[in-house]
Amino acid sequence: MVASKSLPPPICSPHQLMAMAHAMERESARRYRELAARMRLRDEMALASLFDFLASIEEKHASHITTLTEDALDQSIDLAQAAWEVPENFDEEAGSSHTLTPYLALAIAVRNEERAFAFYTYVAAEAPDERIRTIAEDLAREELDHAALLRAERRRAYHAEDGTRQPRPAIPATTDEFWTISLREEWRAARYHRALGRVLTDLGRDAAPFIAAAADEEACANEAAALTGQAVPEIASEGRPTVEGGLRLLEEAFERYSDIAERTGDEEVMRVSMDMATRALRRLSLTLGSLPAAR
Template identity: 40%
Template sequence: MSVLKWEPYVSVNTMDELLALAYAMEQEAASGYSELSSRMRKEGRPDLAGVFDRLATEERQHVDNVTNWSHQVSGKQPDQSQISWQVSDVFDDEGAGTIAPELLNGYRAFSMAVRNEERAFVFWTYMAARAPTNELREAAETMAREELGHVATLRRERRLAFHKQRTASRRTDFAWDEMELRLSEQLEVAAARGTDVEGARLRELARQARMRADSLARSPLGRSPLLQNTPSGRPLGMAALCELLLDCYLDFGERLPTELERNRAQKFAAAAVHCLTAIR
């Protein structure tokens, strides 16, 4: 179960505040997924835009449910001015707003959504435990049960996305030296299009990528589980390829058996960070 980045140390004191808080959290999630949908559509990923559209629609339904509840309780819309403190770190796009779109897929999107709903569930269980009245405790428990139901639904969607991805996957094992050579070629192409200063910097990064390729051809790092979730069927662009290499090198830097191998992977990771900074 995903946990909050912080433990709530205050409680809600009125139904108006609880419903306003629930409204704000659901609205934040709906807006977050809508923004991700717009980005994916702009980046040429209508498949993922559709996934985030579905998630945004679900969250807007949750917003409507809270609004209806508020009308039943007080006869009015949730009033966010009733919230006496700032809640944060419940909704998290986990880098989906900045990561190269080529590295995203439906399974990863639904996994993010599952973790967001799990955090919301944990949040409301904290609120129930700290509720000063039975009415507020029962209301917070109702919200927690709702979020747990969302978790179950999204986990089913995630399983379907996993099997769909697994069936459609056509990727074979990546060769590390080939990946670095591909990055080098893309950097050279970008260098030819840039200014003299930019071109010189990118050509130096391409040279470093070829050196890593040569090192990896002589002594590969091994297999990385991170490659199993890499979307198939589309070539990786320069930024996406660099991000993928960085993630794998960081993973190797933590788990390879010898210190010498870990240091080598960490050195490659540092170089990938510099490369990614230059091309973004």
């Protein structure tokens, strides 16, 4: 999932941050190469080629970071500074699915870039000085640009696939429709994260990140309820909540609002969806940074 198995120590220098960035790109490339090999064993040559392509993109990103480090910091990448375990940005379970299609493979890639974006956003927020903050913000913007390019490829793959795929969610035509969707989904996520907080508390684990996420989701739902004149909905229990499920809901919120902002033709819907995407990203970033262990 998004968070690392062990949170890296505080990033105290630009060189340390660049080493971390380089390690993250190389790790993503390695995972894509592994998936390409798996696809070839299944005789899924189109998917194998796609994962090889994605791996080459990550390798180019790593090379760019190496060049940037040498040019801007006048020093080579020191891999020893990234000796801790890098964040697990790669969705390997989804990538191993036998129902995988080019569209879904690209959706995995988009999510991986968004996870890296969330990580760098958190680093920027916690940076001890302005130079580290600036570099982290630049890296975050690059990841967002990468995600935008992959989104374009994902759209093309979607249109190329046949009718067996699951349809993408409809885009709200008005802000009223947007807030109705937001009310339901934010309240649903809040109930799940509240329940997860109780489970983690009973286990003696830190529940604060998910409790904070639930509080913000409840605030979003109440704002949507006030704007639409609706009451918060009744939400059925989804079974025993897990950290993985809690993180997935945080990711899905960011993905949902980003997708609406990308696809809508209405300027007001675009504005409110971008605002909500920013808010969802903040929840995701804070949770990512606060979890000492994701499992």
